[in-house]
Amino acid sequence: MRNRHFFFFDILLLLATPFLALVLRLETFHLHETLFFVPLMVYTLCAVIVYLCSFYITGVYSRYWAEASIHEFLSSCIVIVMCSLVLIAITFASRIYFTQSTMYPFVYLKNLPLSVPFIHSILTLLAFLSVRFSLRSAQHVHAYKAASNGGRKTLLIGSCNIARTVMKNTLKTNHVYGFLDDNPKKRGMKIEGKPILGSIDSIASVVEKYHIEEVIICLPDLTGMVTQKIVTAVKKYKIEVKVVANAYKIVASNDFPAYEIRKINVEDLLQREAIVFDMAKVQEQIQGNTVLVTGAGGSIGSELCQQLLSLNPQKVILLGHGENSIFKIHKKLQKQTSVELIPVIADIRFPHKMVNILQQYSPNIVFHTAAHKHVPLMEDNPGEAIDNNILGSYNLLQACVQSDVEKFVLISTDKAVNPKSIMGATKRIAEFFVHWTARKYDRAYVCVRFGNILNSRGSVIQTFEQQITEGGPITVTHPDMERYFMTIPEAAQLVLQAFSLGKSGDIFILDMGNPIKILDLAKNLLALHGIGEDEIAINFVGIRKGEKLYEQLNYEKELCDKTTYPKILHVNNTTSPFTEAEEVIAKLKQLRDENQKESIVNFFRELIPEIEI
Structure with a gap:
């Protein structure tokens, strides 16, 4: 049995408190042997049996009282009250039913005052809780003294239940000075003995006054703007800023012990209000179907496959031309699901191969994430950009039509809007072919436009991280360069939601808020690493081929309407510049083989008048 020391204490308690209750009732220590002493012994025996059995059955001796909470307090009160009612019932019954010698020894209880069980229950409750919660207090005092002497000086942002849980757990290693909270009603109050020192706007002065070494953000409704404000305010102090991961999910599930504290990353600086997706609607269309994902080993493709598994598809086909990336994602997902996963090594540039694969596995749904995406590289290899991004997409679309793929x-x-690069132009023409195919064959084939994906393979974040690791300098193309950004999970969710909303030839975009300057991104990364801007230089190297200072999400002629989801926009007025695809495809194949950039750009201008190359 755990808590044996409490078990033996309870025995002593239950032997002593009936006597004390009777003494308080009679206001004397002199008890008449027959009149009161024998009834007291019978009552004490009953109390020991009733209480100890109840404590054991209800798990009182399996609880960790050093971390007892209001739950333990209330449950203990309920158990003791129930035991008291049983003893009161026994005492009361002795006066009515236990009057004959055959009911020995209960017959003696008729002499016991009825008030004794009431007084006894109060004394038992006070003694029971005092001993147990004094242990909890002693543990906290010991932890507080230990943390005060050698722990990191810590400040918590927020004062919700998560912050309280974090404080209790970090007291063992950290010296928590208090909380910051924007609720004016909480100003000057204390939580678990720790003061609310001010609002979030006062963080710099609090950090300086108390020499804070670590800040932990415990806000369930945390936004990128608030995170940015906190990081910027403490940047000059070079202290560590951490966050409770997925705090809003913890609050929603009420699972406060299951939290994880991690360092702030660049995604936290971008974080917007949580977008509420109708995953039930998505699951309704995914469940039981066979889904094929091209580029399944890439950043978006792998995250998309991950999220698909929770929607109960019958099969997921992981298609890609890089064997290592497909091998890795296949092994990773196998550990997480019983859904059938089919890894396929293939290249979308080969039309017959695409037809064979689709007819062999008969997918109902295809997500096409495979593409060449590096702008400067595609400027030097325009033929490859055509072959993969346009002709590969066309091959896949035709195979989908032949295999009766439903979606x-x-x-x-966003580089497909007023494109200034070969890559952007090829993606715009791929949009044309999706629209053309959807309208010609009346299929639910749609497009989703992204901004830049944070921390995707080869992204600017990874470049900056490597440069910081190497000691700098950080290279930025232009001080005014800015981009729209979204996280990899956001991108995958947008794909799934667009899939559920999409009809014939639709284009969807995510309302990504305001664009972010690349220079600010570099400065924020330095701050997250605790590095001052005077320690690592930021050099401007000039705009690269094919790049624009600013990106746009839609053309001027395109109208954006809100969907049932406020953050997802539907693009109207998109049409294909051709009525038949065969001649366009033949010309693109010719240009691919010739690989002459000037000829390619001239033909692109015929299809995309807004092109800026």
């Missing part, structure tokens, strides 16, 4: 989603980019 198709193309991953496009």
Whole structure:
């Protein structure tokens, strides 16, 4: 049995408190042997049996009282009250039913005053809780003294239940000075003995006054703007800023012990209000179906496959031309699901191969994430950009039509809007072919336009991280360069939601808020690493081929309407510049083989008048 020391204490308690209750009732220590002493012994025996059995059955001796909470307090009160009612019932019954010698020894209870069980229950409750919660207090005092002497000086942002849980657990290693909270009604109050020192706006002065070494953000409704404000305010002090991961989910599930504290990352600086998706609607269309994902080993493709598994598809086909990336994602997902996973090594540039694969596995749904995406590289290899991004997409679309694929989603980019690069132009023409195919064959084939994806393979974040690790300098193309950003999970969720909303030839974009300057991103990364801007230089190297200072999400002629989800926009007025695809495809194949950039750009201008190359 755990808590044996409490078990033996309870025995002593239950032997002593009936006597004390009777003494308080009679206001004397002199008890008449027959009149009161024998009834007291019978009552004490009953109390020991009733209480100890109840404590054991209800798990009182399996609880960790050093971390007892209001739950333990209330449950203990309920158990003791129930035991008291049983003893009161026994005492009361002795006066009515236990009057004959055959009911020995209960017959003696008739002499016991009825008030004794009431007094006894109060004394038992006070003694029971005092001993147990004094242990909890002693543990906290010991932890507080230990943390005060050698722990990191810590400040908590927020004062919700998560913050309280974090404080209790960090007291063992950290010296928590208090909380910051924007609720004016809480100003000057204390939580678990720790003061609320001010609002979030006062963080710099609090950090300086108390020489804070670590800040932990415990806000369930945390936004990128608030995170940015906190990081910027403490940047000059070079202290560590951490966050409770997925705090809003913890609050929603009421599972406060299951939290994780991690360092702030660049995604936290971008974090917007949580977008509420109708995953039930998505699951309704995914469940039981076979889904094929191209580029399944890439950043978006792998996250998309991960999220698909929770929607109960019958099969997921992981298609890609890089064997290592497909091998890795296949092994990773196998550990997480019983859904059938089919890894396929293939290249979308080969039309017959695409037809064979789709007819062999008969997918109902295709998500097309495979593409060449590096702008400067595609400027030097325009033929490859045509072959993969346009002709590969066309091959896949035709195979989908021949195999009666019901739904198709193309991953496009904001670089397809008024394109200044070969890559952007190829993605715009791929959008045209999706629209043309959807309208010609009356299929639910749609496009989704993304901004830049944070921490995707080869992204600017990874470049900056490597440069910081190497000691700098950080290279930024232009001080005014800015981009729209979204996280990898956001991108995958947008794809799934667009899939559920999409009809014939639709284009969807995510309302990504305001664009972010690349220079600010570099400065924020330095701050997150605790590095001052005077320690690592930021050099401007000039705009690269194909790049624009600013990106746009839609053309001027395109109208954006809100969907049932406020953060997802539907693009109207998109049409294909051709009525038949065969001649366009033949010309693109010719240009691919010739690989002459000037000829390619001239033909692109015929299809995309807004092109800026």
